[in-house]
Amino acid sequence: MIAQLIQRSIARGQLSAAGVLSLAELAQRFEASSTEELQLALARLQSEGLIVMRGDLALVVRKSPMLTQVMSTPAGSSHKDSLRRDEIFSDGARMVGLTATGRSETTVEPASLDVADQLEIAVRTPIVHRQIVRYAGDEPAALENAYYPHDIVEPADPTADANRIIDAAGYRRVGWIDAVVARLANPDEATILGLDTSSPVMDHARVLYSRKDGPVRPVEYVRTLFAGSRHRLTYEYKQLDA
Structure with a gap:
C-alpha cells in the first residue's frame, strides 16, 4: 500500500525530481508502521525505475521514470x-x-x-x-x-x-x-x-x-x-x- 501511495503521489506531481526526501519524511508522510515496511516499498519502486536511492538515507524521483x-x-x-x-x-x-x-x-x-x-x-x-x-x-x-x-x-x-x-x-x-x-x-x-x-x-x-x-x-x-x-x-x- 505504501508503494502504491508513493507511486500515486509521483503520478500526481506531488513528488518530483526537483526534491529529495529523507526516509524520516517519507515515514511520516505515508504513515509507515516500521522502517522495514518503508524500505520494502522503496525497494519495489526502485526496481520499477520510479526512484533512485541515495544510500539508505533518502530517495530522489527519477527525472525520466521507467x-x-x-x-x-x-x-x-x-x-x-x-x-x-x-x-x-x-x-x-x-x-x-x-x-x-x-x-x-x-x-x-x-x-x-x-x-x-x-x-x-x-x-x-x-x-x-x-x-x-x-x-x-x-x-x-x-x-x-x-x-x-x-x-x-x-x-x-x-x-x-x-x-x-x-x-x-x-x-x-x-x-x-x-x-x-x-x-x-x-x-x-x-x-x-x-x-x-x-x-x-x-x-x-x-x-x-x-x-x-x-x-x-x-x-x-x-x-x-x-x-x-x-x-x-x-x-x-x-x-x-x-
Missing part, C-alpha cells in the same frame, strides 16, 4: 477486447505522471527483404507501412514501425486503425510470435529517440497471425524500439474462456 509496457494480448481475441498499442503506452506513461503523445506517418512502399520474410510475401510486393514516434512527456520514448499486407489494409484514410480494418475484413487472430533483442541504437534510431549511438535499446518484434477462410497468414509485422534505460517489458498470459 515505463512499463504490457506486450501480451489473448490469442484469438477480437480487436475490441484487447488494448491497442497506443492505449498500452498511454497507460504506462500515466502511471508515472506523464502524458503520452505521438506522431505518425503512413505510406505504401515495396516490401524489404525483412518485411517480406515476416509477412510471407515476395520482396517488393506493396505493403502499408505506418511509423509512429511515441513521446512520454516531452521526451521521445519509443519508435514503432508496423507493416501490413496491402491487399488487406489499403490506407484510404491514413489515420484509420489498421487492426480494425483487418477485423472488418473478417480475419480472426489465432496467435503471434515475439522476439526481443537488446542492442545498440543505430544513428537514425538514436536521432529519433534522442539517444547517442552507445545507448542500448530493446528491439521488440511481433508477427501477428490471422485466419479468414483459408490457411493462417501473417497480417501484421511490428518492430518497436524502446530506450533501454527507460523501459521494461511485462508479459501477461490470459486464459481465454472456452
Whole structure:
C-alpha cells in the first residue's frame, strides 16, 4: 500500500525530481508502521525505475521514470477486447505522471527483404507501412514501425486503425510470435529517440497471425524500439474462456 501511495503521489506531481526526501519524511508522510515496511516499498519502486536511492538515507524521483509496457494480448481475441498499442503506452506513461503523445506517418512502399520474410510475401510486393514516434512527456520514448499486407489494409484514410480494418475484413487472430533483442541504437534510431549511438535499446518484434477462410497468414509485422534505460517489458498470459 505504501508503494502504491508513493507511486500515486509521483503520478500526481506531488513528488518530483526537483526534491529529495529523507526516509524520516517519507515515514511520516505515508504513515509507515516500521522502517522495514518503508524500505520494502522503496525497494519495489526502485526496481520499477520510479526512484533512485541515495544510500539508505533518502530517495530522489527519477527525472525520466521507467515505463512499463504490457506486450501480451489473448490469442484469438477480437480487436475490441484487447488494448491497442497506443492505449498500452498511454497507460504506462500515466502511471508515472506523464502524458503520452505521438506522431505518425503512413505510406505504401515495396516490401524489404525483412518485411517480406515476416509477412510471407515476395520482396517488393506493396505493403502499408505506418511509423509512429511515441513521446512520454516531452521526451521521445519509443519508435514503432508496423507493416501490413496491402491487399488487406489499403490506407484510404491514413489515420484509420489498421487492426480494425483487418477485423472488418473478417480475419480472426489465432496467435503471434515475439522476439526481443537488446542492442545498440543505430544513428537514425538514436536521432529519433534522442539517444547517442552507445545507448542500448530493446528491439521488440511481433508477427501477428490471422485466419479468414483459408490457411493462417501473417497480417501484421511490428518492430518497436524502446530506450533501454527507460523501459521494461511485462508479459501477461490470459486464459481465454472456452
